[in-house]
Amino acid sequence: MAGLCYEDLTPGLIIEHPIRRTVTEMDNTLFSALTYNCAPLHIDAEYSKNSIFGQRLVNSMFLLALVN
DSSP states (O other): OOOOOGGGOOTTOOOOOSSOOOOOHHHHHHHHHHTTOOOHHHHOHHHHHTSSSSSOOOOHHHHHHHHO
């Protein structure tokens, strides 16, 4: 598959890729620190525990850079 256009992406679409990587807490913490994104939703477990997500969220810019 050479690539997909935005219109080809659908919710729930699974794309298998030969290179896989597990995103860790340290990845999220380091990327947030590197980009000076000090939002507590990314780095503060106690704060995030009381959010609607119940845990810290991975920085969305890190995910975008990872899949790009």
